[in-house]
Amino acid sequence: MQPTTIAADAVVTIHYQLTLDDGSIADSSFGGEPLTYLHGHGNLVPGLERQMVGKAVGAKFDAAVAAADGYGEYDPDADRTVPRSAFPKNAQLSPGMGFHTEDEQGHVVPLFVREIKGDEVVVTTNHPLAGQRLNFTIEVLKVRKATKEELSHGHVHGPGGHHH
Numbered sequence: 001m002q003p004t005t006i007a008a009d010a011v012v013t014i015h016y017q018l019t020l021d022d023g024s025i026a027d028s029s030f031g032g033e034p035l036t037y038l039h040g041h042g043n044l045v046p047g048l049e050r051q052m053v054g055k056a057v058g059a060k061f062d063a064a065v066a067a068a069d070g071y072g073e074y075d076p077d078a079d080r081t082v083p084r085s086a087f088p089k090n091a092q093l094s095p096g097m098g099f100h101t102e103d104e105q106g107h108v109v110p111l112f113v114r115e116i117k118g119d120e121v122v123v124t125t126n127h128p129l130a131g132q133r134l135n136f137t138i139e140v141l142k143v144r145k146a147t148k149e150e151l152s153h154g155h156v157h158g159p160g161g162h163h164h
């Protein structure tokens with residue numbers, strides 16, 4: 001039996017549009033490739049993942065997510081200035097660009113470029129959308145059971161997912 005509504009361990013295919021409070025569209029899959037994700041494994045921002053639960057194939061709905069349940073509140077102390085030479089020479093740096101680094105404990109920390117000032121780069125752990133309310137429009141296209149392998153990896157394989 002394949003599930004028809006969204007619950008933990010389902011593989012879910014959606015179209016989504018993300019609109020900010022100023023009316024600008026930050027991201028949209030409508031008219032392009034839909035997003036396929038493994039539900040219940042932290043692959044969406046927490047406030048959106050919670051509102052997906054129980055939705056059926058064909059459902060189209062709006063979901064507003066507070067900053068704290070989205071990309072986090074804006075932390076003004078999260079900016080650091082590092083020399084440009086800390087990055088690979090050929091890296092094309094631009095504001096909003098994300099990458100990963102490791103903290104002293106070896107945990108992976110996402111970092112974003114905030115500003116480039118000559119030989120210095122301001123990086124921040126604030127996500128570019130931190131502090132913003134996220135207004136999603138979601139359309140549920142497909143729901144299926146995850147395979148054992150997908151569950152052990154915590155992500156989707158095949159179309160729209162990882163290939164490895």
Ligand code: ZN
Binds near residue numbers: 150153155157162164
């Ligand atoms: Zn995998």
